[in-house]
Amino acid sequence: MTGLLLWAQWRQWVxxxxxxxxxxxxxxxxxxxxxxxxxxxxxxxxxxxNSSLDALRPVAGLALPAIVIVVILADxxxxxxxxxxxxDVELLFTLPIPTxxxxxxxxxxxxxxxxxxxxxxILIPLIGLGIGAGAHLLYYPAVVLVVFVVVAGAVAISxxxxxxxxxxxPRKRLNEIIVASQALTGLIAALAGQLFRFSDQxxxxxxVLPVAPIWLPTTWGAIALERLGRADPFGxxxxxxxxxxxxxxLLLSMRMVERGFRLGWVRISEGSGRKRQTRARSAAYAPxxxxxAGIAVKEITMLRRDIRQWMSLxxxxxxxxxxxxxxxxxxxxxxxxxxxxxxxxxxxxxxVTFMIFAGTAFAAPAFALDGLAAWVLRTAPLSGWxxxxxxxxxxxxxxxxLVIAADLIAAVVLRWSLLQAAGGVVVAxxxxxGAVALQVWIGTFGVRYDxxxxxxxxxxxxGFLVIGVSVxxxxxxxxxxxxxxxxxxxxxxxxxxxxxxxxWAATVGRALLAVVRLKIAHPVLTTGLGVLWLIATGLxxxxxxxWRTARRVDAGIQIEIVQQG
Amino acid sequence: MQQDxxxxxxxxxxxxxxxxxxxxxxxxxxxxxxxxxxxVQPGELFGFLGPNGSGKTTTIKMLTGLLEPNxxxxxxxxxDVWREPLAAKARFAYVPDEPxxxxxxxxxxxxxxxxxxxxxxxxxxxxxxxDLLTLFDLTDSIDDRIETYSHGMRQxxxxxxxxVHDPEVIFLDEPTxxxxxxxxxxxxxLLRRVCDSGATVFLTTHILEIAQQMCDRVGIIQQxxxxxxxxxxxxxxxxxxxxxxLEDIFLELTGGAESAELIEAxxxxxxxxxx
Numbered sequence: 001m002t003g004l005l006l007w008a009q010w011r012q013w014v015x016x017x018x019x020x021x022x023x024x025x026x027x028x029x030x031x032x033x034x035x036x037x038x039x040x041x042x043x044x045x046x047x048x049x050n051s052s053l054d055a056l057r058p059v060a061g062l063a064l065p066a067i068v069i070v071v072i073l074a075d076x077x078x079x080x081x082x083x084x085x086x087x088d089v090e091l092l093f094t095l096p097i098p099t100x101x102x103x104x105x106x107x108x109x110x111x112x113x114x115x116x117x118x119x120x121x122i123l124i125p126l127i128g129l130g131i132g133a134g135a136h137l138l139y140y141p142a143v144v145l146v147v148f149v150v151v152a153g154a155v156a157i158s159x160x161x162x163x164x165x166x167x168x169x170p171r172k173r174l175n176e177i178i179v180a181s182q183a184l185t186g187l188i189a190a191l192a193g194q195l196f197r198f199s200d201q202x203x204x205x206x207x208v209l210p211v212a213p214i215w216l217p218t219t220w221g222a223i224a225l226e227r228l229g230r231a232d233p234f235g236x237x238x239x240x241x242x243x244x245x246x247x248x249x250l251l252l253s254m255r256m257v258e259r260g261f262r263l264g265w266v267r268i269s270e271g272s273g274r275k276r277q278t279r280a281r282s283a284a285y286a287p288x289x290x291x292x293a294g295i296a297v298k299e300i301t302m303l304r305r306d307i308r309q310w311m312s313l314x315x316x317x318x319x320x321x322x323x324x325x326x327x328x329x330x331x332x333x334x335x336x337x338x339x340x341x342x343x344x345x346x347x348x349x350x351x352v353t354f355m356i357f358a359g360t361a362f363a364a365p366a367f368a369l370d371g372l373a374a375w376v377l378r379t380a381p382l383s384g385w386x387x388x389x390x391x392x393x394x395x396x397x398x399x400x401x402l403v404i405a406a407d408l409i410a411a412v413v414l415r416w417s418l419l420q421a422a423g424g425v426v427v428a429x430x431x432x433x434g435a436v437a438l439q440v441w442i443g444t445f446g447v448r449y450d451x452x453x454x455x456x457x458x459x460x461x462x463g464f465l466v467i468g469v470s471v472x473x474x475x476x477x478x479x480x481x482x483x484x485x486x487x488x489x490x491x492x493x494x495x496x497x498x499x500x501x502x503x504w505a506a507t508v509g510r511a512l513l514a515v516v517r518l519k520i521a522h523p524v525l526t527t528g529l530g531v532l533w534l535i536a537t538g539l540x541x542x543x544x545x546x547w548r549t550a551r552r553v554d555a556g557i558q559i560e561i562v563q564q565g
Numbered sequence: 566m567q568q569d570x571x572x573x574x575x576x577x578x579x580x581x582x583x584x585x586x587x588x589x590x591x592x593x594x595x596x597x598x599x600x601x602x603x604x605v606q607p608g609e610l611f612g613f614l615g616p617n618g619s620g621k622t623t624t625i626k627m628l629t630g631l632l633e634p635n636x637x638x639x640x641x642x643x644x645d646v647w648r649e650p651l652a653a654k655a656r657f658a659y660v661p662d663e664p665x666x667x668x669x670x671x672x673x674x675x676x677x678x679x680x681x682x683x684x685x686x687x688x689x690x691x692x693x694x695x696d697l698l699t700l701f702d703l704t705d706s707i708d709d710r711i712e713t714y715s716h717g718m719r720q721x722x723x724x725x726x727x728x729v730h731d732p733e734v735i736f737l738d739e740p741t742x743x744x745x746x747x748x749x750x751x752x753x754x755l756l757r758r759v760c761d762s763g764a765t766v767f768l769t770t771h772i773l774e775i776a777q778q779m780c781d782r783v784g785i786i787q788q789x790x791x792x793x794x795x796x797x798x799x800x801x802x803x804x805x806x807x808x809x810x811l812e813d814i815f816l817e818l819t820g821g822a823e824s825a826e827l828i829e830a831x832x833x834x835x836x837x838x839x840x
Contacts, residue, residue: 289681290681290684291681291682291684293681294677294678294680294681294682295678295682297678297681298667298670298674298678301669301670301674302667302669302670305669305710306669370667371665372663372665373665373666373667373668375631375659375661375665376666376667376679378630378631379629379630379631379654379657379658379659380654380679380682380683381650381651381652381654381655381682381683382651382654382682383651554650556633
């Protein structure tokens, strides 16, 4: 039965990937993979050449657990999709097929198809490492086996985690399962990092790499590789330990298939079951608003009720939170309070970084939120301008709230003057206006709706493009302003340098000198020009980007709907 | 600005509610809808019928601006759906076969959103909402999130949203799928009443009985081509089948009669094999 199911999956896969549209994609991926593999081989080879067989254990000891974390993080949404969302599950459950067979096929599909790129990512550099270090021939089949078994174990952990969460999470929380599982993985990754720290203290390696704890099965894999690399046949024993561990993990997950998979699928298919009343009946039939306000209210209501949307901001907030905690705990803030002008620049730079990444994650996929209901807006008598403005106001408002709050807290904690505090808020809000409009516009070129994985709202390439364009925008908006802030005391130094320089350095020097001299002659005018440039760039770019977004809405934005299974 | 009643008047001098001229949609070599010419008069309840994959949904999507035709024009209330989209959209409502609405909003919030978009005056909105929700038995669940609704409830809410702004033209794609018998009956009665008051309904359905009972005129599409158009009487006369039902006419036109013979032959074969 399992064989039959595998055949059916294989045929689906072949039909999907060998369709006419996909052939060029396959060729492109194959070429990219070949170049990347070559690069990775040389990378591993270079490490091996520069060290010796001693490098095998510490490198593999770090690489193997790292790949376990990568596999778990990457596979969790896929596992959820395979088990509980794929369209074939309903049919399969109505056929006389044992649940374990269905589960096994899903597992193998994730292991082989889902990790087509992950396995070579670790295997190739380790092979290169062996070649460079002059490992024995036994090393090569062993490295293939160990990597495959470790990835198989990691996939089994993903399945085990998902089955356990579905088994024990309350029904009303099942919607947030991906978030819960990824948070759990993050916690595991953080703890794993701590393990390496403690282990490092106990068993310090002679070189720069920390040594993984001996009880980790991935360490057994690393030991096996080192021993087999030295032609020690007893290296097979720790390798057997890795195989046994992955086998036990798979068996454990297979023991949960009835309750975790079949009954879990039933629970998830039933929905949350909770009838959520959100407001009292007395508020019934509140009068309608205008179209733009209507869109903004709809957008903010949908955002407010879907905790998963806010998770895209979480990594940035956590990152800043940790940085701030370390800064305060380390007593740095007491010193920093003595230099408000410096801290002002540091905080504004931090906020610009926040605007780039949080805007990309949160605002750029603004049109993805409509998902399957996008037809409602498309058949409504709404202009692209109204839709674009309604959405922009919400995402800009949320991010502006965060940025203003951060600026005001920093102003109080770091003892900024009133002017600095107000200036910080104005600069941040003006910059944010252009940034969010730009991010929403670029985002319209690659929005995606994945009902089961709401983080997956933007095509990867478009995500990078949004970051790139945001960086260019901030440079264009801020560079002239930064020039006006150059100290006038630089004038004699610059004058000397320009006199002795030639080529492009002289050109740049002359431009800087001109700005500094303008500032000496007309300090208010120069500062005013800087502020004017900032406002003109921020608001001008915002108007342009909103206009382009409106045009794209009128033409019809295509939302890629991700289908599971 | 829309007021109580039907204030969004059609363009002056326009007699048709829906007008499609040479409407064509191609996907590569495949022609989904082929030079469709169609006129639906104001106040008419028009049924658009056809086998699966014949081009019904593609046509309705081109008429509502969800799909751009390769050739031809589509007008609603005298406004070209692609050249004057806002004017056209202000005059029609659309209920798709799969009513995907904003899942995180409650039913009431969704209706309010629609009221805002169509600028329905508050008192009119309140009265119409109350009437429609009572009619479709949604009053008790209107403060629940749409994500908790069944398919039928979403369908009913989509119908309420379509009717709350009192459009001139209503497009419904398979509106009775997922509805319980009572709601289906309510919808049929309501659509008839809506047409009698001057609005136009364009619906697709697989249930020929409904089309026969409700529709003033029907069009039958097959492989993207309109193969029949008229009242039931006209279709009977043209086919020379006095007293034939719409189902008989439809099956004969779309080749279903051959299928019926095949089924009979198959059953005969099984009977003789079993003996």
